[in-house]
Amino acid sequence: MQRLFILTLSLIAWIPAVLCWVSTKKEFTGPEGGSLTVQCRYASHYANHVKYWCHGWTRTFCDILARTDETSSANQDKVSIFDDPGKFMFTVTMNDLKETDSGWYSCGVELASGADDMDYTEVKVFHGVRVVNSTVSGEEGSSLTVKCLYTQRLRLSEKKWCRRGDLSSCLLTGSKGSYEDASVAISHDITGAFTVTLKKLQMSDAGWYLCSAGQQQADVQVQVRPHGSTSKLIMSLSFFWT
DSSP states (O other): HHHHHHHHHHHHHHHHHHHHHHOOOOOEEEETTTEEEEEEEEOOTTTTEEEEEEESSSGGGGGEEEEETSOOOHHHHHEEEETTTTTTTTEEEEEOOOOOEEEEEEEEEOOSSOOEEEEEEEEEEEEEEEEESSEEEEEEEEEEEEEOOOOOOOOSSOOEHHHHHHHHEEOOOETTTEEEEEEEEEOOOOSSSSEEEEEEEOGGGGGEEEEETTTTEEEEEEEEETHHHHHHHHHHHHHHHH
16 A cells, blocks of 8 residues: 555656656856857647746746747847747747846746746856867867857957967967968857867867957866777776676
8 A cells, every 4th residue: 555655646746747848958158249049848738839938937027028929029139939849849049148138037838727837047148258168078089179159249359279378379360260270270250159179189189278359268178088998998898798
């Protein structure tokens, strides 16, 4: 009887997770003056429901900025929403970001009865330079890519890639907006990001670097694995289990 009771409680806890489900990542970051995209996933039985994006993290205190049942609104240049029922996901794009746009937001699915199904996330708008991944790694002899984001005010500033603590190592994009040699390529798309590709990695490439735009900069750590280390690990594990 006790086991049956525990099983019943487990099923009760499991049912809402299946029948009432909306989810998104817990944080999104975008550059001031740029844009960011939020993807909100939902259960299949919500395919025909109205979805919305609101500023706030509870329905009672949530200011709706975009709805899928509104083809146009005063905010459409600032916020757009698109539902893809085939993928059970709707996408929100926020444009012309300002630091005041930072805060808590919610993906919502409107229900005819009862409380709407929602999940919340934090939007962070920054000024300066950031890297998409603060730590990147690759195998010796291969290549890896670092993506550096910057705000609109830094669009015309020269972009640099430097070893931290060694200004003489800095590589500049120059008037062409790009740089390339046998080991490094810097590509600048003028839309709020530039990409650094380290080619033919060597163990000596490991260390801390800086993405820089104007006087703003962000740290990134480059890690290099010895060539063949992954395959050796797999072979060792295979031998262990046999």
